[in-house]
Amino acid sequence: MGTALAEMTMPQISPLNGEPIERADAERLAGVLKALADPARLRLLSLIQSAPEGEACVCDLTAPLGLSQPTVSHHLRILTEAGLLQREKRGVWAYYSLVPSAIATIADLLTPPRKRATKKAR
Amino acid sequence: MGTALAEMTMPQISPLNGEPIERADAERLAGVLKALADPARLRLLSLIQSAPEGEACVCDLTAPLGLSQPTVSHHLRILTEAGLLQREKRGVWAYYSLVPSAIATIADLLTPPRKRATKKAR
DNA sequence: TGCTGATATGCAGGCGGATCGATGCTGCTG
DNA sequence: CAGCAGCATCGATCCGCCTGCATATCAGCA
DSSP states (O other), X not given: OOOTXXXXXXXXXXXXXXXXXXXXXXXXXXXXXHHHSOHHHHHHHHHHHTSTTSEEEHHHHHHHHTOOHHHHHHHHHHHHHTTSEEEEEETTEEEEEEOTTHHHHHHHHHSOSOSSOSSOOO | OOTTTHHHHTTTXXXXXXXXXXXXXXXXXXXXXXXXSOHXXXXXXXXXXXXTTSEEEHHHHHHHHTOOHHHHHHHHHHHXXXXXXXXXXXXXXXXXXXXXXXXXXXXXXXXXXXXXXXXXXX
């Protein structure tokens, strides 16, 4: 239940740092990117992020997406398992919200030796 | 022949800025991310980037990947059409190299209202 | 010109995934 | 305690894509 993202933030991998990445690292990173590489899921992230409290339930998302409720639940599940969304059930509703800085983590994984490193800049 | 990436860098879209993104923008961004979301292609980018001159020909890439030559050419084609790689044919060989800051552009697209912007920090 | 080697393209098999309708599950509510 | 509403899961269908084999294309060379 490691939410994909968390499983690979430890060994700071990056496809563009120095050494060629290992096959296993490539597969894990590709897995998370696969979760992002879908129009419906990108729009879901966008909709949830721009929602009132930064959260939204399934019933608020089906209409703007134009997809059926099972399909929306399916996409939310994938995003959650990828570590990009978190789910909180309140009563009958399931509220989804972005995992703080989760996407920024992916952006950092893709960003090469940028000026500022995570530990020391010099 | 706009190399996908270039086609969407103009209207600075971001799934996590403020407004929900449009369907068309989501599809374009998803298209580029799809090119990245594959283990073989991530390793290709990594291998090319870490190669001597930052470039490599197909024959140098088939062995480390463990894939057939047609398959490698296929992946290189996808990465090139996505705007991540550029191809230069010298003699019989086709040398592939990273498009400068192409991946950084994707990372920026994913990165929300970061503190310092690209233009003005204040 | 004919041959050899490096790439690209066509074709086809097989797997994964996006989608929906139907159904099951679970808290409200009357 | 029924009944209902919000979500998740299941089963099935359809489509796209990763991969390899076979073949075409092109550049250098004898």
